[in-house]
Amino acid sequence: MAGQASVEGRLFDGQSSRPTPVRLTVTGTGVDVVWLDGSDARERYVLDALSWHEPLGATRRLDLPDGRVCEVPKGAALSQFLAACGHRERAITVWQGSGLRVLIALMVLAVVGFAGYRWGVPLAAKWIAQALPDSAVEMIDKQFMVSLDKIDFLKPTQLSDEQQADLRAAIAPLMAARERQIPVTLHFRSAPQVGANAFALPGGTVVVTDELVKLAQTPEHVAAVVAHELGHVRHRHGLRNVVQASILAAVVTVWTGDASALATAGASVLLNSAYSRDFEREADDYGADLLKKTHQSPMLLAEMLDALTRQAIEEGDLTEDEADGHWSDYVASHPPTPERIERLRRASEQ
Structure with a gap:
């Protein structure tokens, strides 16, 4: 654990489309959620109960175990928060963050797509036609x-x-x-x-x-x-x-x-x-x-x-x-x- 770290975000309770501003803080082996408008009491969740989605646009989505969703803006604060949580990104996320790796993946996809079009599809069609x-x-x-x-x-x-x-x-x-x-x-x-x-x-x-x-x-x-x-x-x-x-x-x-x-x-x-x-x-x-x-x-x-x-x-x-x-x-x-x-x-x- 890298110590305490906080980040602010918007909480959606699943009942209303209106978001609630919250602060997430890493404390010990869990995360405390504090409602910034004072509308609810502090809640604590264990780290293993939290589910982070892949980065999308300017925010990162966090699923809470009770069905609520929290959206946190990407940036240095979120990076420090994830590090404090001991969160490890999946390989696909790491790849998406590298321009060179994305370029390599696109090139491989293009080669595979061309090979499939030029040779794969004709071979498949020939096999199907001859098998009938x-x-x-x-x-x-x-x-x-x-x-x-x-x-x-x-x-x-x-x-x-x-x-x-x-x-x-x-x-x-x-x-x-x-x-x-x-x-x-x-x-x-x-x-x-x-x-x-x-x-x-x-x-x-x-x-x-x-x-x-x-x-x-x-x-x-x-x-x-x-x-x-x-x-x-x-x-x-x-x-x-x-x-x-x-x-x-x-x-x-x-x-x-x-x-x-x-x-x-x-x-x-x-x-x-x-x-x-x-x-x-x-x-x-x-x-x-x-x-x-x-x-x-x-x-x-x-x-x-x-x-x-x-x-x-x-x-x-x-x-x-x-x-x-x-x-x-x-x-x-x-x-x-x-x-x-x-x-x-x-x-x-x-």
Whole structure:
């Protein structure tokens, strides 16, 4: 014990919001509480019955054993009082009092957060996506297709039976060359709102729009796009994207404390965009390998990417800078087209 020491503060009795000025004095093995306005008699508490909170703002809170609370301003008097009480600060309080230690903690938190975002979340999503049985994911696809058809997002195909047969014949070798035979269902749909496109759902459903077939020079060019979509199916990118977005949305929601805020949705999309670009590169590589297995050139896919980009520029949906990825690379879900074409060109030359 370092001897007597006193400090003044405000006492809240839990019955009224009006504080009472008091003086706390260390005496022997306890603390005497004296009401400065004379409204109550002196009281004594043993040191072990007192509970100090962590420093917060300009005051320090002390819980008394009878449910009352005392707030004491921080400063030299409080420090001397705590020393006289024999109070030892917890490690976290000591850390908070050191600017260097706080800086180190923030740096460690930033490194851990980045590592979790860059590697932890994708690994977790990949494990979850691969662990789900095919039947469960196929059910998701069926429900999703029903929803798309109901809202007229997709319309019945206008392709003739002969055109569809030619396309399926061009795609069949790619289906057979896959190393993991995840069930794949191919759909042709008219989609004026979407335009020339193809997309894969999480469970193995691949949709090819009539507009893409119209843009393609040959059925083999359409098959090359399907080879890319089979890469998404093989790696379950659709499902992993859903899982990743859910994890990131949950983290951002906890961080901001507002699940309904627009910033939550926007931040989740921005953070998840890098994952989407990685998925597109992985699907391009898979498609290129699949084309080579069937003795076709990956340049078929490169030519389709170029045709899709040129069409988007002609229709005003894309500018030259956006197509090159000069300004939108961070938020774009796809890598710049020139980069993708160059990767496919190198794959065709190997």
